[in-house]
Amino acid sequence: MAIATNLGFPRIGAHRELKRAVEKFWTEKISEAELQQIGRDLRETHWKLQQATGIEQIPSNDFSLYDQVLDTTAMVGAIPDRFQWTGGAVDLTTYFAMARGGKGGKSVDATTAGVAALEMTKWFDTNYHYLVPEFEPEQQFQLASTKVIDEFLEAKALGIETRPVILGPVSFLLLGKSGTADFDCLSLLDRLLPVYVEVLTRLSAAGAKWIQIDEPCLVLDLTAEQRVAFQRAYDPLSMIAGGIQIALTTYFGPLAENLSTAVALPVAALHIDLVRAPEQLDDVLEQLPAEVALSLGIIDGRNIWKNDFEQSLALIEKAVDRIGADRILIGPSCSLLHTPVDLENETDLDPELRQWLAYARQKLEEISVLTRCINAGRESVADALSANLTAMNARRNSPRVHRPEVKERSAAVTEPMRTRKSPYAERHVLQQKTLDLPLFPTTTIGSFPQTDEIRKARAAFKKGELTESAYEQFLQACIASDIQYQESVDLDVLVHGEAERNDMVEYFGEQLEGFLATKNGWVQSYGSRCVKPPIIFGDILRKGPMTVKWTKYAQSCTQKLMKGMLTGPVTILQWSFVRDDQPRSETCQQIGLAIRDEVLDLEAGGIRIIQIDEPAVREGLPLRRSDWRAYLKWAVDCFRLSAAGVEDETQIHTHMCYSEFNDIIEAIAALDADVISIETSRSNMELLDAFVQFRYPNEIGPGVYDIHSPRVPTVEWMVDLLETALNVLEPRQLWVNPDCGLKTRKWDEVRPALQNMVAAAKSLRAKV
Ligand code: GLN
Ligand code: ZN
Numbered sequence: 001m002a003i004a005t006n007l008g009f010p011r012i013g014a015h016r017e018l019k020r021a022v023e024k025f026w027t028e029k030i031s032e033a034e035l036q037q038i039g040r041d042l043r044e045t046h047w048k049l050q051q052a053t054g055i056e057q058i059p060s061n062d063f064s065l066y067d068q069v070l071d072t073t074a075m076v077g078a079i080p081d082r083f084q085w086t087g088g089a090v091d092l093t094t095y096f097a098m099a100r101g102g103k104g105g106k107s108v109d110a111t112t113a114g115v116a117a118l119e120m121t122k123w124f125d126t127n128y129h130y131l132v133p134e135f136e137p138e139q140q141f142q143l144a145s146t147k148v149i150d151e152f153l154e155a156k157a158l159g160i161e162t163r164p165v166i167l168g169p170v171s172f173l174l175l176g177k178s179g180t181a182d183f184d185c186l187s188l189l190d191r192l193l194p195v196y197v198e199v200l201t202r203l204s205a206a207g208a209k210w211i212q213i214d215e216p217c218l219v220l221d222l223t224a225e226q227r228v229a230f231q232r233a234y235d236p237l238s239m240i241a242g243g244i245q246i247a248l249t250t251y252f253g254p255l256a257e258n259l260s261t262a263v264a265l266p267v268a269a270l271h272i273d274l275v276r277a278p279e280q281l282d283d284v285l286e287q288l289p290a291e292v293a294l295s296l297g298i299i300d301g302r303n304i305w306k307n308d309f310e311q312s313l314a315l316i317e318k319a320v321d322r323i324g325a326d327r328i329l330i331g332p333s334c335s336l337l338h339t340p341v342d343l344e345n346e347t348d349l350d351p352e353l354r355q356w357l358a359y360a361r362q363k364l365e366e367i368s369v370l371t372r373c374i375n376a377g378r379e380s381v382a383d384a385l386s387a388n389l390t391a392m393n394a395r396r397n398s399p400r401v402h403r404p405e406v407k408e409r410s411a412a413v414t415e416p417m418r419t420r421k422s423p424y425a426e427r428h429v430l431q432q433k434t435l436d437l438p439l440f441p442t443t444t445i446g447s448f449p450q451t452d453e454i455r456k457a458r459a460a461f462k463k464g465e466l467t468e469s470a471y472e473q474f475l476q477a478c479i480a481s482d483i484q485y486q487e488s489v490d491l492d493v494l495v496h497g498e499a500e501r502n503d504m505v506e507y508f509g510e511q512l513e514g515f516l517a518t519k520n521g522w523v524q525s526y527g528s529r530c531v532k533p534p535i536i537f538g539d540i541l542r543k544g545p546m547t548v549k550w551t552k553y554a555q556s557c558t559q560k561l562m563k564g565m566l567t568g569p570v571t572i573l574q575w576s577f578v579r580d581d582q583p584r585s586e587t588c589q590q591i592g593l594a595i596r597d598e599v600l601d602l603e604a605g606g607i608r609i610i611q612i613d614e615p616a617v618r619e620g621l622p623l624r625r626s627d628w629r630a631y632l633k634w635a636v637d638c639f640r641l642s643a644a645g646v647e648d649e650t651q652i653h654t655h656m657c658y659s660e661f662n663d664i665i666e667a668i669a670a671l672d673a674d675v676i677s678i679e680t681s682r683s684n685m686e687l688l689d690a691f692v693q694f695r696y697p698n699e700i701g702p703g704v705y706d707i708h709s710p711r712v713p714t715v716e717w718m719v720d721l722l723e724t725a726l727n728v729l730e731p732r733q734l735w736v737n738p739d740c741g742l743k744t745r746k747w748d749e750v751r752p753a754l755q756n757m758v759a760a761a762k763s764l765r766a767k768v
Contacts, residue, residue: 001325001326001375002316002320002325002326002328002329002330002371002374002375003056003057003328003329003330003371004054004055004056004057004329004330004331004367004368004371005055005056005057005163005295005329005330005331005367006050006055006057006058006059006331006332006336006364006367007059007062007165007212007214007249007251007271007297007301007331007332007334007335007336008059008062008165008334008335008336008337009046009049009050009059009062009335009336009337009360010336010337010339010340010341010360010523010524011042011046011062011063011064011337011524012341012522012523012524012530013042013045013341014341014342014345014520015345016522016530017038017041017042018038018039018042018065018528019528019529019530021034021035021038021039022035022065022066022527022528023528026096026100032092035065035092039063039065040154042063043060043063043151043154043155044158046063047060047155047158047160047162048158048160049361049364050364051160053361053364053365053367053368054364054367054368054371054372055364055367055368057163057210057212057247057329057331058155058160058161058162058163059162059163059164059165059212059335060148060151060152060154060155060162060163060164060165061147061148061151061152061164061165061166062165062335062337063151065092065095065096066095066096066099066131066527066528067099067129067130067131067526067527068130068165068167069123069130069131069132069133069167069172069175070095070098070099070118070130070131071145071147072133072166072167072172073098073118073131073133074090074095074098074144074145074147075143075144075145075147075148075166075195075199076141076142076143076144076172076192076195076196077090077140077141077142077143077144077145077195078133078134078135078139078141078176079094079098079144080098080118080134082115082116083097083098083115087142087144088144089144089145089146090144090145097115097117098117098118098131099117099118099131099527100117100527101115101116101117102115102117117131118131118132118133118134119131119132119134119177120132120526122619124216124252124623125252125619125620125621125622125623126252126302126338127338127523127525127531127533127574127575127619128337128338128523128524128525128526129525129526130175130526132175132176132177133172133173133175133176133177134176134177134178134179135173135176135177135178135183135185135188136178136179136180136183137178137180137183139188139191140191141188141191141192141194141195142195143195143198143199146202148164148165148166148199148203149164149199149202149203149206151164152164152203152206152207152208153206156206156207161207161209162208163208163209163210163211163212163247164203164208164211164212165211165212165213165214165335166196166199166211166212166213166214167213167214168213168214168215168217168233168248169189169192169193169196169233169237170186170189170215170217170226170229170230170233171214171215171216171217171218172192173185173186173188173189173192173229174186174217174220174226175217186225186226186229189229189232189233190232193233193236193237196233196237197236197237197240200237200240200244201240201241201242203244204240204241204242204243204244205242208244209244209245210244210245210246210247210268211244211245211246211247212247212249212271213237213246213247213248213249213267214249214251215230215248215249215250216249216250216251216252216334218230218250218255218258218261218262219250219251219252219253219254219255219256219258219273219623219624220253220623220624221624221625221626222258222261227258227261230261230262230265231261231264231265234246234248234265234266234267235266238265238266238267245267245268245269246267246268246269247267247268247269247270247271247293247295247329248262248265248267248269248270248271249271249295249334250262250270250271250272250273251271251273251276251297251301251333251334251335252273252276252334252623253273253276253277253623253624254273254276254277254279254280255272255277255280255284256280256624259280259283259284259287260287263284263287263288263289263292267292268291268292268293269292269293269294269295269329270284270288270292270293270294270295271295271296271297271329271331272284272294272295272296272297273297273333273334274296274297274298274315274333275297275298275299275300275301275302275333276333278315281296281315281318281319285318285319285322285323288323292327293327293328293329294319294323294327294328294329295328295329295330295331296315296316296319296328296329296330296331297331297332297333297334298312298315298316298330298331298332298333298367298370299312299331299332299333299358299363299366299367299370300332300333300363300580301332301333301334301335301336301337301338301339301363302333302334302338302339303339303577303578303580304339304340304357304358304359304521304535304577305356305357305358305579305580306355306356306357306358306362306366306388306391306392306395307358307363307366307370307388308388308392309366309369309370309373309384309385309388309389309392310388310389310392312370313370313373316328316330316370316374317374320374325374325375328374330367330370330371330374331367332363332367336360336363336364337523337524338523339359339360339363339523340359340360340518340520340521340522340523341359341360341361341520341522342359342360342361342362342520343357343358343359343361343362344361345519345520346518346519346520346521347519347520348519349516349518349519350516352394352398352400353400353516353535353537355391355394356391356394356395356537357535359521369381369384369385373385395581396581398538400537400538401537401538401539401579401581402538402539403513403514403538403539403541405541406514406539406540406541406590406593407539409593410586410589410590410593413589413593413641417596417641417644417645418637418640418641418644419640419644420643420644420646420648420652420672421647421648422648424672424674424697424698425697426648427648427649427651427674428674428698428699428732430648430649431648431649431651431674434608434649435561435608435609435649435651437492437493437561438492438765439731439732439734439765439768440722440731440734440735440736440761440764440765441492441493441735441736441761442490442491442492442493442735442736442737442757442758442761443491443492443493443494443495443563443677443701443735443736443737444486444491444495444737444738444741444742444754445495445611445613445655445677445707445737445738445739445740445741445742446495446497446498446563446565446611446613446655446741447495447497447498447501447741447742447743448482448495448497448498448499448742448743448747448750449742449743449744449745449746449747449750450499450743450744451747454478454499457471457474457475458471458500458502475499475500475550476553478497478499479496479497479499479550479553479554479557480557482495482496482497482499483496483554483557483558484557485751486558486560487558487560489751489754489755489758490758491560491754491758492560492561493560493561493562493563493609494554494558494560494561494562494563495554495562495563495565496550496551496553496554496562496565497554498565498741498743500550504567504571504613505533505534505567505571505572505575505576506532506534507546507567508546508566508567508572509534509536509572509576510534511542511543511544511546512540512541512542512543512546512591512594513538513539513540513541513542513543514536514537514538514539514540514541514590515534515535515536515537515540515576516534516535516536516537517532517534517535518532518534518535520532521533521535521577531575533575533576533577534576534577535576535577536573536576536577536578536579536587537579538579539590540587540590540591540593540594541594542594542597542598545598545601546598547564547565547566547598547602548598548601548602548605551564551565551602551605551607552605552606552607555605555606555607561608561609562607562609563607563609563610563611563653564599564602564607564609564610564611565611565613566595566598566599566602566610566611566612566613566642567595567612567613568595568612568613568614568617568638568639568642568654569588569589569591569592569594569595569638569639569641569642570588570614570616570617570620570635570638570639571613571614571615571616571617572591572595573587573588573591573616573620574616574619574620575616585634585638588634588635588638589634589637589638589641591638591642592637592638592639592641592642593641593642595612595642596641596642596643596644596645599612599642599643599645599646599652600645600646603646603647603650608649608650608651609650609651609653610643610646610650610651610652610653611652611653611654611655612639612642612643612652612653612654612673613654613655613656614639614654614655614656614671615655615656615657615658617635617639617656617664617667618656618658618660618664620635621664628664632664632667635667636667636670636671639654639671640670640671640672643671643672643673644672651674651675652673652674652675653673653674653675653676653677654671654673654675654676654677655676655677655678655740656668656676656677656678656679657678657679657739657740658678658679659678659679659680659687659688659702660687661678661687661690661691662689662690665690665691665693665694665696666694668696669694669696669697669698672698673698674698674699675698675699675700675701675735676698676699676700676701677700677701677702677703677735677737677739678700678701678702678703678739679703679739679740680702680703680721680725680739684721684724685702685721685724685725685728687702688700688702688725688728688729689728691728691729692728692729697733698733699732699733699734699735700725700729700733700734700735701734701735701736701737702721702725702734702739703737703738703739703740704718704721704722704736704737704738704739704757704760705718705737705738705739705753705754705757706738706739707738707739707740707741707742707744707745708739708740710745710746710749712749712752712753712756713753713756713757714756715756715759715760715763718736718756718757718760719760719763719764722734722736722760722761722764723764726764731768736757736758736760736761736764737757738753738754738757
């Protein structure tokens with residue numbers, strides 16, 4: 001009999017209960033005991049829900065108060081010295097201090113409190129962020145959190161036998177970092193393993209029959225040495241007294257050349273991702289040893305689409321034919337952490353679109369149906385199969401998904417549409433003449449502080465409590481006052497302030513056909529932060545101008561240059577749930593066309609500088625190096641398509657919130673933006689090196705004001721940074737700007753900081 005399996009359930013709660021509880025705890029509105037109770041309640045709800053849905057292998061320890069990697073760090077006692085942990089069980093104060101910096105997990109700003117949080121980084125190519133473990137050469141490990149055992153027993157006491165989940169030792173080390181140069185974290189494996197052995201031994205003694213060990217690093221490019229580490233790690237783990245069985249899980253891509261490593265490990269089951277990599281099934285079936293079960297990751301754990309049962313059954317039946325149903329587990333491709341909790345809570349979703357969607361809870365039902373289908377035959381689930389077929393056909397044939405005019409236009413895109421009329425050198429001369437900017441022009445990245453007043457007005461408008469014209473008046477007043485302010489500090493290129501935008505992707509999603517906004521599609525981004533990505537379900541059409549009204553109004557308030565603000569196609573794609581019925585590149589190109597139209601409307605409206613933000617280009621990089629080229633090609637093409645329609649005199653800016661450009665500098669240069677602003681203030685301009693080595697010819701605004709910190713940078717500090725930049729850039733290339741938008745800062749911080757920034761530019765002009 002095939003087994004219905006889950007790899008992890010979203011922990012935030014159907015109504016973001018966990019977010020609220022944790023934040024209340026941080027602000028001392030509830031006690032630790034109250035917080036723990038809310039956690040217990042959520043776990044119980046989720047376990048029972050999975051049980052009721054027919055899931056046989058239900059995960060435990062997938063819950064976390066902040067992050068599962070941080071939980072692992074606590075489990076093995078890898079607490080960096082600065083947290084002054086004195087041994088024993090890791091307490092909540094230390095736990096949250098590692099997550100957020102400062103002391104006591106209270107709202108202390110990491111940069112002011114002195115004790116910095118662990119670094120946060122993206123979990124593979126998802127939009128979830130984990131806390132990076134820190135190791136030192138003398139690192140010691142000890143069992144310092146029994147959470148995984150406690151939660152197993154907690155479920156057991158409820159009468160539910162779970163399969164505890166932990167992050168595997170090799171991935172844990174590979175995902176960590178060391179402050180010591182050239183130190184190989186994997187060299188700590190032998191010291192780390194005894195803790196894992198102890199965990200497995202205790203779980204086994206507690207009655208656990210299975211443990212799920214996640215080794216997602218098995219889908220990455222690995223060195224021979226790293227592959228050997230897996231063998232070294234799993235030999236001792238497979239010999240635990242009591243014989244707990246290991247389900248080794250891989251996800252987010254194909255095992256590819258790591259397959260031989262994976263199938264050689266002494267484990268009881270191997271999980272593979274068949275959503276990202278269905279083509280690997282044949283090879284895996286070929287190479288899997290006879291005593292190992294195969295867990296088929298067939299339901300998309302990364303997206304919100306209903307599963308196509310016929311397609312899935314074809315794969316599952318192939319596996320069953322080859323190795324027999326008794327060796328098959330059926331589950332999601334990865335943990336359901338990356339999907340919203342329950343479609344039932346979407347109260348007013350478009351009914352046609354709703355029938356195409358499945359959130360975590362519905363995905364569990366799909367797993368259950370597919371498993372029953374294998375075990376009891378198609379007749380036993382005939383109704384579910386036919387309902388699924390109806391939904392699939394409806395989506396496949398819906399005119400809301402397929403717009404011939406969009407497809408035709410997209411198919412007719414040509415290289416000249418992606419190419420500016422003249423090369424940068426010529427554009428630069430023309431722009432110099434018409435824009436008449438001083439040397440080292442000053443500007444900002446787009447948003448100004450989102451005050452309570454702005455948030456309230458937007459919320460009131462959305463609820464219908466504020467009329468459209470009252471809201472419009474309010475926004476005009478915001479724009480006018482932002483402009484007055486910018487003139488008063490004498491910035492050179494002004495912005496309208498983005499007060500109308502809640503979020504740089506949602507704002508465009510709401511105005512484009514083919515996008516669907518949800519009310520409850522929340523997924524965890526990190527810690528207590530959740531995001532609600534729009535759903536791209538169909539061909540994308542711009543109904544009309546999206547930003548022109550605000551930008552033109554802003555321009556009418558000033559004689560100075562007004563910069564129009566758009567989000568680029570790659571970022572819109574990257575931060576949405578994307579349709580799975582065509583390549584991402586095609587969807588991205590459609591967005592590129594919509595943004596192109598907006599760019600041209602801005603230009604026609606008299607806007608001569610237009611910024612197209614692309615902070616997500618880098619995070620879209622595929623997990624495997626060999627896939628980078630193809631991705632960068634279409635990503636760059638889509639940006640160029642959005643930008644290149646304008647006249648030579650119109651200046652195109654782009655912005656990216658990071659500065660690791662070494663390995664993608666060619667692609668960045670190929671964007672051919674006239675000006676790029678990047679984040680460098682925290683690295684003392686070192687990260688400009690990539691541009692220098694490449695002899696990047698266009699203009700650059702290396703952020704001189706770190707907007708992630710409340711600290712107000714001094715004039716000297718910024719002059720210093722700019723002079724460092726001038727050591728490697730030509731004066732004509734250098735722009736002066738903060739390193740990101742100012743929406744999260746307070747006006748009291750922004751005012752003196754920008755005043756200093758303008759003073760720094762002026763003092764530099766006086767020097768050259
Ligand atoms: N223009 C956006 C802003 O200023 C850019 C935000 C971003 O880069 N993430 O808010
Ligand atoms: Zn940014």
